[in-house]
Amino acid sequence: MALDKPYLDVPGTTIFDAEQSRKGYWLNQFCMSLMSAENRDRFRSDERAYLDEWDMTEDQKQSVLDRDLNRMISLGGNIYFLAKIGATDGSSFQQMAGSMTGMSEDEYREMMISGGRSPDGNRYLHEWGE
């Protein structure tokens, strides 16, 4: 008997469950450390050295250096933790969310002002041909 995970067929969406949390533990804990101004400064001054203090996989470290939020999420990151990286960079939540969609910052902002992304055609993997 497998666990019930009905959320695996929603396109463009990763649900942060116990399995993702286990994979992303150190990535997310690294993000938590950025809640202090001192650590934000240390991270900014030498990102690689700061990341090497954490027991993260090389893929996780590279995804942080690349600021590739979709990749970070696939490797166990959760957006509320990852947002600390954006805060350190001076990015807003809207800039972070938009960066994951393949749209430009202006396109994404316009989409939100126009009422956001419709759920129509965005509910099931098969609607995205996935």
Place this chain on the structure above:
Amino acid sequence: MAARITASIYSSHVPAIGVAIDQKKTAEPYWRPLFEGYEPSRRWMADNVPDAIVLVYNDHATSFSLDFIPTFAIGTAAVFPVADEGWGPRPIPPVVGHGEFASHIAQSLIQQDFDMTIVNRLAVDHGLTVPLSLMFGQPDAWPCPVVPIPVNVVQYPLPSGERCLALGKAIRKAVELFDEPLRVQVWGTGGMSHQLQGRRAGLINQEFDNAFLDKLIADPESLAATPHIEYIREAGSEGVELVMWLIARGAMADLAGGPAPTTRHRFYHVPASNTAVGHLILEETE
């Protein structure tokens, strides 16, 4: 005379709303319609400041990292400092608790089989402070103490809608067992539709949100049966925060055999940053 619940209040808790208030941008064209939507609430609140607020919200990787992930928690401290979420702490007063009332509620809830995590060190983030700012503006001190009830809606599985509604009913019983004549409001925060992650980020579903508001007012028992997957699919992965509104709704008298509440205000607006904003004030009918 015992404590009693006088109203429940529901609101989204978008961080950008806090930034707009703190940076005095509320009159800008982008923000004005949203803040105008809360003006009737501020007027209502001026006449209805409670003696305590039981405030249901979720911590956004602020006080709870992945080290501890309580499903339902309750803050029993005297003071809850305003957190630095990465942008620096918001320039707002600290949130004052009500240790005696909170400890009473914690004891009663656990005796009613809700295994609360008791938290005495809790920095509060936008989830709790943005609704306070929306309802009270920018005072030098918040006008009443707050009992924070953080709910895990970050790591799955989350508590079900039914469980949340039942917790609200238990909060009502707990309040009514407190032997001081406190007027208590219960607030449910978070939502409405939004998704902050992945290629589907930016999802908004006005039809779902408005149907949610209708059912929250008129038929919360059936609304509570909505499974998490329906929130995720229809209202976005972060839209599932709406289960927390069911906790506040469960605390109202009609779910304990009393009269239905009176809707004092209802407001809906898109967008605030990535999010649809919903807001309700339900007052107990005397």
